[in-house]
Amino acid sequence: MSKILAFDRNRRQTANRGGGHDSGGTLRSRTAPLVLIRGGERTEPEQAIAISVVVPTKGRPQLLNRCLASLVLQNLDPQRFEIIVVDDGPDDGTREVATDWAAHTEEKGPQVVYIPSMGPYGPAAARNHGWRAARGAVIAFTDDDTIARTDWLRNGLRAIEDGADAVCGRIVMPLNGTPTDYELDAKRLETAEFVTANCFCRRRVLEDIGGFDERFKAAWREDSDLYFRLMEYHASIVREPRAVMMHPVRPAGWGVSLKQVRKVQFDALLYKKHPLLYRRRIRASPRWDFYLTVSSLLLGLGALAAGKPLLAGAAGAVWLGMTTRFCAQRLRNTSHAPSHVAEMVVTSALIPPLAVFWRAVGAWKFRVGFL
Structure with missing residues (x-):
């Protein structure tokens, strides 16, 4: 024994x-x-x-x-x-x-x-x-x-x-x-x-x-x-x-990327500890594409609520264009099976706001100005 x-x-x-x-x-x-x-x-x-x-x-x-x-x-x-x-x-x-x-x-x-x-x-x-x-x-x-x-x-x-x-x-x-x-x-x-x-x-x-x-x-x-x-x-x-x-x-499983995106909060900790090395070896600049996507979405929703359809339409077009671009990037060199394409369409719309949210969580949790 x-x-x-x-x-x-x-x-x-x-x-x-x-x-x-x-x-x-x-x-x-x-x-x-x-x-x-x-x-x-x-x-x-x-x-x-x-x-x-x-x-x-x-x-x-x-x-x-x-x-x-x-x-x-x-x-x-x-x-x-x-x-x-x-x-x-x-x-x-x-x-x-x-x-x-x-x-x-x-x-x-x-x-x-x-x-x-x-x-x-x-x-x-x-x-x-x-x-x-x-x-x-x-x-x-x-x-x-x-x-x-x-x-x-x-x-x-x-x-x-x-x-x-x-x-x-x-x-x-x-x-x-x-x-x-x-x-x-x-x-x-x-x-x-x-x-x-x-x-x-x-x-x-x-x-x-x-x-x-x-x-x-x-x-x-x-x-x-x-x-x-x-x-x-x-x-x-x-x-x-x-x-x-x-x-x-x-x-x-389907939509696994939505679960993984929360890990981005730890990028803030890595950036806080090693800002120069982070920019040189991990990501040279912030995810401006995600910030533009989320900003246009919020602007469009706000304009729609305020009764400004032209502004809402313009912001919506920017959001749709950025989301389509992101989805196309993810489908490049990957499977075009119907279930995978559907997954990319849905998750490409959800990842930018989730990523921005978790980046903000990381910045707050680790007290660092991280974008």
């Missing part, structure tokens, strides 16, 4: 061996404990851990299972690395996947570590829980929906050993047929400068810069913030195209 050791973020033991739970089955500690799911006592490997892989996850046990399968098959000596799963919304399914892999790798594979996060939550906080509990001098980050090529760790570690402070590997997002707007947008991850789905960093550098900013509550811009702070730290950052991570595009 598996024994559980719980540790705080500084790796000090904080709970009783065998669970650390009260009578109601909840963890006593409000910190993020490190739970090692192993048969019997934890044994230190003869060879020191060189690299720790941190995998944040939340409610996706099937994807996590696929990811862990690729990680345990790495052609690096299994005694030289460990896999740390940080459960950002602890549930039995995720815990069971981690338990099964820990049992499977107990004799010959890498050690699997499971951390049920007690908060704070979000991908940035989850990654902090992971690397702070790690034993390796090098930390590798990925997501639970990725598939690592067998030489991923070896190539990433080699780049660090050659003198780099941080390494960004290569993302591959395969698509079949003509993509949807959602799929084409997701595929842009392949050309991103620095993504936490495939990166490596020296632990001492993470300690120096304070890790991830936990104010980034969604999976958006937290990797750009880390990248910008590494640049400001004057870290040696290199690209290693041989460290390959497959990142299949997850299926998404």
Whole structure:
């Protein structure tokens, strides 16, 4: 039967061996404990851990299972690395996947570590829980929906050993047929400068810069913030195209872009922290097209309410022209299936006002003049 050791973020033991739970089955500690799911006592490997892989996850046990399968098959000596799963919304399914892999790798594979996060939550906080509990001098980050090529760790570690402070590997997002707007947008991850789905960093550098900013509550811009702070730290950052991570595009429901647009509020935080780098590397100017679209819509509605049909018609024409332009841009090089075209028409009308709203929310929340 598996024994559980719980540790705080500084790796000090904080709970009783065998669970650390009260009578109601909840963890006593409000910190993020490190739970090692192993048969019997934890044994230190003869060879020191060189690299720790941190995998944040939340409610996706099937994807996590696929990811862990690729990680345990790495052609690096299994005694030289460990896999740390940080459960950002602890549930039995995720815990069971981690338990099964820990049992499977107990004799010959890498050690699997499971951390049920007690908060704070979000991908940035989850990654902090992971690397702070790690034993390796090098930390590798990925997501639970990725598939690592067998030489991923070896190539990433080699780049660090050659003198780099941080390494960004290569993302591959395969698509079949003509993509949807959602799929084409997701595929842009392949050309991103620095993504936490495939990166490596020296632990001492993470300690120096304070890790991830936990104010980034969604999976958006937290990797750009880390990248910008590494640049400001004057870290040696290199690209290693041989460290390959497959990142299949997850299926998404109709109108998924409407749910994603709320993430734009975190652009305001990134802009507040790194205004020059944001303009140079993220967006050179504000979304004037969205502001013009929303302004013409409001003007048209106001003019209509005030009984000024000519002004309302002119403003409406501007709104219709800008919305049509936006829709056409999204349909360029994407699927023209009727359902997708209908989705683009509806969401292209709704995204500009939603984007302006969430930009305003971000500007207010983070107290920054952000457009």
